[in-house]
Amino acid sequence: MSLLDVQDLTVEFPTRRGVLRALDGVSFSIEAGEVLGVVGESGAGKSLTGAAIIGLLEPPGRVAGGRILLDGARIDDLPADRMRAIRGKQIGAIFQDPLTTLNPLYSIGRQLVETIQTHLRLSDRDARARAVKWLEDVGIPAARERIDAYPHEFSGGMRQRVVIALALCAEPRLVIADEPTTALDVSIQAQIIALLKNLAREHGTSVMLVTHDMGVIAETADRVAVMYAGRIAEIGPVREVVKHPAHPYSEGLMGSIPSLTHRVERLRQIDGAMPRLTAIPQGCAFNPRCEKVFDRCRVERPDLMEAGRSRAACWLYAAENAHV
Amino acid sequence: MSETSAVVLEATGVTRLFDVSRPWLQRVLVGEKRRHLRAVDDVSFAIPRGTTLALVGESGCGKSTVARLAVGLYGPSSGDIRFEGQALSAARSQAALRRRMNMIFQDPYASLNPRWRVRDIVAEPIRAFRLLSSAAEIDARVGELLTQVGLAAADGEKYPHEFSGGQRQRISIARALSSEPDFLVCDEPTSALDVSVQAQILNLMKELQQRLGLTYLFISHNLAVVRHMADRLGVMYLGRIVEMGPGEEVFRNPRHPYTRMLLEAIPDLDMVGVARTPVGGEVPSPINPPPGCPFHPRCKLANDRCRVEKPAHVRVGEVEVACHAVQEGRAEA
Numbered sequence: 001m002s003l004l005d006v007q008d009l010t011v012e013f014p015t016r017r018g019v020l021r022a023l024d025g026v027s028f029s030i031e032a033g034e035v036l037g038v039v040g041e042s043g044a045g046k047s048l049t050g051a052a053i054i055g056l057l058e059p060p061g062r063v064a065g066g067r068i069l070l071d072g073a074r075i076d077d078l079p080a081d082r083m084r085a086i087r088g089k090q091i092g093a094i095f096q097d098p099l100t101t102l103n104p105l106y107s108i109g110r111q112l113v114e115t116i117q118t119h120l121r122l123s124d125r126d127a128r129a130r131a132v133k134w135l136e137d138v139g140i141p142a143a144r145e146r147i148d149a150y151p152h153e154f155s156g157g158m159r160q161r162v163v164i165a166l167a168l169c170a171e172p173r174l175v176i177a178d179e180p181t182t183a184l185d186v187s188i189q190a191q192i193i194a195l196l197k198n199l200a201r202e203h204g205t206s207v208m209l210v211t212h213d214m215g216v217i218a219e220t221a222d223r224v225a226v227m228y229a230g231r232i233a234e235i236g237p238v239r240e241v242v243k244h245p246a247h248p249y250s251e252g253l254m255g256s257i258p259s260l261t262h263r264v265e266r267l268r269q270i271d272g273a274m275p276r277l278t279a280i281p282q283g284c285a286f287n288p289r290c291e292k293v294f295d296r297c298r299v300e301r302p303d304l305m306e307a308g309r310s311r312a313a314c315w316l317y318a319a320e321n322a323h324v
Numbered sequence: 325m326s327e328t329s330a331v332v333l334e335a336t337g338v339t340r341l342f343d344v345s346r347p348w349l350q351r352v353l354v355g356e357k358r359r360h361l362r363a364v365d366d367v368s369f370a371i372p373r374g375t376t377l378a379l380v381g382e383s384g385c386g387k388s389t390v391a392r393l394a395v396g397l398y399g400p401s402s403g404d405i406r407f408e409g410q411a412l413s414a415a416r417s418q419a420a421l422r423r424r425m426n427m428i429f430q431d432p433y434a435s436l437n438p439r440w441r442v443r444d445i446v447a448e449p450i451r452a453f454r455l456l457s458s459a460a461e462i463d464a465r466v467g468e469l470l471t472q473v474g475l476a477a478a479d480g481e482k483y484p485h486e487f488s489g490g491q492r493q494r495i496s497i498a499r500a501l502s503s504e505p506d507f508l509v510c511d512e513p514t515s516a517l518d519v520s521v522q523a524q525i526l527n528l529m530k531e532l533q534q535r536l537g538l539t540y541l542f543i544s545h546n547l548a549v550v551r552h553m554a555d556r557l558g559v560m561y562l563g564r565i566v567e568m569g570p571g572e573e574v575f576r577n578p579r580h581p582y583t584r585m586l587l588e589a590i591p592d593l594d595m596v597g598v599a600r601t602p603v604g605g606e607v608p609s610p611i612n613p614p615p616g617c618p619f620h621p622r623c624k625l626a627n628d629r630c631r632v633e634k635p636a637h638v639r640v641g642e643v644e645v646a647c648h649a650v651q652e653g654r655a656e657a
Contacts, residue, residue, distance in 0.1 A: 187607075
């Protein structure tokens with residue numbers, strides 16, 4: 001059984017001009033100890049997927065269909081107080097901006113101890129010792145002296161380490177990291193990614209890593225899901241999706257990233273832009289921008305189907321499967 | 325119109341300080357001196373016509389300050405900037421020269437006036453410099469500019485909020501081109517955009533450069549983007565250019581330890597499943613930079629000389645490097 005199982009998740013936003021479907025039938029699972037990368041352009045629904053899982057959808061957004069199972073038990077329909085107990089203890093969260101995640105009025109030690117004691121029955125002294133150990137684990141030098149410092153006394157990279165310690169200190173089984181390195185400089189970014197990867201491996205924590213940076217995914221994730229207009233376009237092992245993308249959208253996305261190792265005169269570009277939620281085209285949402293579009297794509301919406309070693313929501317693979 | 329020279333913009337020993345002192349009374353009470361932040365420190369470069377010089381570095385390295393210095397939004401504290409052979413401040417005071425330089429900004433949401441129609445945004449430089457007089461001519465020119473950047477002439481009637489981020493950046497480019505400049509300063513023009521849109525804008529900028537013979541000063545923190553755009557590349561660290569040379573040469577054969585570190589730190593698609601050991605440490609504060617070479621606290625090759633003496637720029641092949649280790653041949657390992 002997978003640690004996290006998302007089945008046919010649909011998230012809607014009722015507005016004055018009708019209901020907007022921001023996530024439409026998203027299904028995936030994360031195994032214990034696995035890092036799943038989620039990529040896509042802004043507005044594709046990647047952050048929303050994370051928010052729905054930890055039960056932090058901003059109203060009026062709501063889960064309109066599907067199920068979310070953690071360890072086989074449903075968590076999408078829990079009352080707020082039960083969900084609060086799961087959040088932090090079972091599922092940790094790391095967000096993009098470490099300054100807004102930390103409370104500027106409390107020392108980082110107090111914030112860590114509070115989180116630890118909320119979820120684990122430990123005395124003040126033990127909780128503090130554990131907080132120091134976590135700060136050491138995330139690579140904060142002189143943790144014992146700095147535990148009583150306030151967030152503003154740390155640099156951006158150090159703050160993000162504190163946030164990671166905060167997310168991991170109750171030893172959750174799943175961490176949702178939403179753009180954890182986007183606000184950081186490249187040299188710091190590399191440190192944070194290595195840290196996240198090692199901690200996940202040591203503690204057997206599963207990670208759902210949401211980012212728009214394919215490079216980060218390529219280095220960190222075991223599997224990757226590519227999202228487009230509220231649906232998963234392709235999901236598969238990271239090597240497959242990066243090197244041999246099956247869905248035309250993933251192919252365009254990989255080609256549009258400038259490379260460090262070789263220079264091309266012209267980048268491959270996908271013309272047009274992702275449709276707005278109010279104007280999702282009929283059939284496959286990508287069909288107006290797709291080079292390989294054919295009649296079926298304009299009428300019928302494809303679900304994920306086998307495409308080599310990945311699964312892609314693309315009719316190109318329907319015929320292929322029929323032969324087998 | 326003045327004659328054109330081979331070098332469009334030349335900076336020699338440019339330094340820019342910012343006063344970050346506390347208010348006068350507080351300073352007097354605690355007996356503190358004025359404090360200065362050295363945002364740009366002794367920077368020199370020249371950009372030949374029709375080429376792109378890219379500056380890359382982490383936040384706080386002074387690259388945006390250089391961008392602002394290059395179009396005269398800031399004046400240098402010392403040193404000399406020349407546009408087509410004339411002092412920049414003199415060039416800025418002549419409309420005929422001023423219209424030939426323009427800037428594209430990072431955030432396409434903040435750099436377009438939300439209350440103006442796109443045609444007025446694009447026409448503003450034309451009107452300001454009185455390049456065309458009749459309304460019909462201006463309309464025709466705006467339509468032409470919008471088509472040139474891949475929008476429709478009819479889009480001029482709309483307001484900025486009706487466009488996506490990538491389209492807005494196209495509008496910024498159309499506006500920048502409307503004064504018929506030959507030198508554009510682009511400060512992180514694609515950092516706010518998604519990768520697929522970024523590819524569209526980068527392709528457009530390259531096409532325009534070839535078609536119109538534009539010269540770019542291109543500022544970015546993204547090395548892959550820089551590699552795609554740069555003819556020449558300067559790597560900045562704490563206000564100084566630590567390595568500068570032909571783009572391909574710097575990427576293929578990085579010499580300065582900081583350039584090497586940056587290139588190693590970047591996650592790349594070709595690195596699937598490769599484990600790496602990131603370099604520790606962070607960029608020190610430019611208010612209180614370390615003595616000697618500013619990179620020495622993070623540098624594996626640092627020795628006593630690096631901690632005391634600021635390295636000068638040394639020519640190695642086609643590349644200029646400011647590093648004692650490279651100069652002494654300690655860097656080859």
